[in-house]
Amino acid sequence: MSVSGPLYCGKGDTAATYLLGALPEDEGYAFELHLAGCARCQRDIHQLSSAAEALGSTVPIVSAPPALGDRIRAIVRAEAELLQAAGPEADRPASKRARRGPAWLRPRFAVGATLAAGLACGLAVGATVLGSSTVGTRAISAQVLAPGVARDVSATLDVTGEHGTLQVSHFPSLPAGRVYEVWRVVGTKKLPTNSLFTVNREGNATAAVPGSLRGVHEILVTQEPEGGSLVPTSNPIIAASTET
Amino acid sequence: MATRMSPFGRMNPLGDHRLRGLADEELMVRLSHGEADAFDLIYERHADAAFSLAYRISGSRAAAEEVAQDAFLALWRNGARYEQSRGSVRNWILGIVHNRSIDALRRAVRHESRRAGDEGLAERLMSPDRTDDEVSRREEAGEVRTLLDDLPSDQRRVIELAYFAGFTHTEIADMLAIPVGTVKGRMRLGLEKLRLRMEISGVRT
Numbered sequence: 509m510s511v512s513g514p515l516y517c518g519k520g521d522t523a524a525t526y527l528l529g530a531l532p533e534d535e536g537y538a539f540e541l542h543l544a545g546c547a548r549c550q551r552d553i554h555q556l557s558s559a560a561e562a563l564g565s566t567v568p569i570v571s572a573p574p575a576l577g578d579r580i581r582a583i584v585r586a587e588a589e590l591l592q593a594a595g596p597e598a599d600r601p602a603s604k605r606a607r608r609g610p611a612w613l614r615p616r617f618a619v620g621a622t623l624a625a626g627l628a629c630g631l632a633v634g635a636t637v638l639g640s641s642t643v644g645t646r647a648i649s650a651q652v653l654a655p656g657v658a659r660d661v662s663a664t665l666d667v668t669g670e671h672g673t674l675q676v677s678h679f680p681s682l683p684a685g686r687v688y689e690v691w692r693v694v695g696t697k698k699l700p701t702n703s704l705f706t707v708n709r710e711g712n713a714t715a716a717v718p719g720s721l722r723g724v725h726e727i728l729v730t731q732e733p734e735g736g737s738l739v740p741t742s743n744p745i746i747a748a749s750t751e752t
Numbered sequence: 753m754a755t756r757m758s759p760f761g762r763m764n765p766l767g768d769h770r771l772r773g774l775a776d777e778e779l780m781v782r783l784s785h786g787e788a789d790a791f792d793l794i795y796e797r798h799a800d801a802a803f804s805l806a807y808r809i810s811g812s813r814a815a816a817e818e819v820a821q822d823a824f825l826a827l828w829r830n831g832a833r834y835e836q837s838r839g840s841v842r843n844w845i846l847g848i849v850h851n852r853s854i855d856a857l858r859r860a861v862r863h864e865s866r867r868a869g870d871e872g873l874a875e876r877l878m879s880p881d882r883t884d885d886e887v888s889r890r891e892e893a894g895e896v897r898t899l900l901d902d903l904p905s906d907q908r909r910v911i912e913l914a915y916f917a918g919f920t921h922t923e924i925a926d927m928l929a930i931p932v933g934t935v936k937g938r939m940r941l942g943l944e945k946l947r948l949r950m951e952i953s954g955v956r957t
Contacts, residue, residue: 521936524943529854530914530921530935556940559947561839562955563915564805564846566897572803576817577795580824587828588788684844685851687833704830733855734833734848735826741855 517542523552526683527560533742537731541661544680544711553683561684650674650727650748665717665727665748672717672727674703676746679711685734690715691744693726704736725751776841780834783827791828798842799824802849808916809853819856823848850915857918899949907942910935 519542525531526539543549650663664675674690682688690703705715717727729746730737771779771789776797782790802823806816826848827834834844900908913919913927921939925932 521933521940524940525914525921525936527943528911528914528939529850530919530924530939532920532922552940556943556947558839559943559950560915561843561847562896562946562950563900563911564850565801565842566900567804567808567916569800570804570807572799572820573813573817576803576820577799580795580821581792583825584788584791584828588786683851684839684847704833706833733822733826733852735822735830 517546517548519546519549523549524556524560527553527556537742537745540680540682540731542680544661544678544707557684648748648750650746653743653745653747661711663729663746663748665750667721667750670720670722672721672750674715674717674727674729674746674748675712676707676715676729677710677712679707679713681709681711682706682731686731687734687736688713688715688729688745689732689736689740690717691728691730691740692717692719692721692724693728694723698728698740700736700738702736704732721750725749777836780836780841784834791824794827794841794845795824798845801842802845805846805849806853809850809857809918815856815860816853819849819852822852854918895953895955896946896950899946899953899955902949903942903945907938907945910938911942911946914939 519539522531522539526536531539539549543553645666645668648665648667650665652661652663660678662677663679666673666675676688679688687704687706690701690705692699692701701718703715703718705713707713727746727748727750728740728744730740730742730744732741771782771793774782774790774793776794779790779794783794799820803816803820806819806823807813810816810819823845827845834841900911903911910924910928913924914921919927921932921935925935928935
């Protein structure tokens with residue numbers, strides 16, 4: 509099947525440019541937002557990704573240094589031994605916990621608050637009803653900090669007691685090797701969490717904010733490489749203040 | 753083969769020999785449950801390819817080691833994020849390596865001396881331990897390389913400048929003195945032709 513034909517979205521050749529990693533960061537992010545709502549570009553990505561992925565295996569083979577393998581295995585074994593020593597109920601390494609993602613990808617809350625649509629949503633406090641019983645949950649509408657975002661993109665931080673859960677709607681899917689990462693802001697420090705997530709086909713996801721929100725005045729989300737980062741490598745795309 | 757305890761204290765019913773007989777996708781399931789032995793085998797099978805791609809992009813052994821280490825530790829800690837429906841384990845790993853290599857490259861803003869030049873020639877050694885799977889992978893990699901080489905040179909050039917050298921479309925446009933739209937069009941045409949030729953040749957991805 510050809511990918512040529514009428515251009516419904518004005519992004520005709522951008523999928524290939526994106527797959528090759530040739531879009532600057534801001535354009536790449538704008539395209540990812542566009543992707544969420546463009547069937548044509550999704551089809552282009554689907555069709556061309558196999559060719560782009562195959563490029564990685566065409567390079568001349570250079571043997572990895574034995575010391576590299578020794579170093580990596582030593583880290584893996586050390587983490588494994590720590591876990592073993594801590595027992596089966598112990599915390600996994602930070603990002604190891606995050607990989608149990610499906611549990612928090614399942615929608616758990618019915619968000620009843622009306623969310624402002626579009627960009628730079630104002631902060632609003634509403635109420636959320638969980639199942640048939642009323643729960644003391646504040647639904648804080650977060651700011652979506654991205655240019656060119658679709659009108660129906662939204663993000664909400666549900667706060668119950670000292671704990672928070674982030675709900676995102678109609679966000680763009682990310683390419684292989686990229687994830688969304690949740691950050692806690694304490695003072696001027698952006699603290700990484702093990703909460704890494706991707707969105708489902710509809711662009712929705714639910715991500716728990718690990719730990720207590722006590723002392724945390726803002727929750728951020730950035731786009732990061734697979735496995736997450738210790739410091740943000742991109743600008744926040746979601747910001748939710750907890751001080752409302 | 754004796755049953756033995758994994759580093760996580762879980763009984764591993766498969767010995768090394770039988771573990772080696774498992775496909776990558778099966779090893780990824782075990783890795784996602786914390787089996788370090790499964791990680792060892794995944795590393796063994798894909799380390800050279802991952803390091804080679806990182807080295808090709810960075811042109812520096814030190815940078816390539818750093819990228820490869822980050823990528824494999826991310827795999828160890830997030831193995832459950834692998835989705836078989838999105839392609840092979842090798843391509844998934846190489847995708848991580850590519851993204852991290854380009855990110856590192858752009859952070860360093862070094863567009864000189866990053867190609868694997870003279871330094872790399874002596875190090876382009878074939879791994880001595882070539883399993884049948886590895887031989888197959890390398891034959892297919894060679895086939896894709898041939899298909900890439902057979903693309904019209906203007907299309908191949910923009911693809912290589914983007915994927916392997918980390919240049920953006922605007923940088924490539926400036927470099928080749930052509931419009932950005934032309935660069936993007938050549939990228940699309942090149943990838944589309946490569947995909948079609950891979951399908952015709954039966955190259956799996």
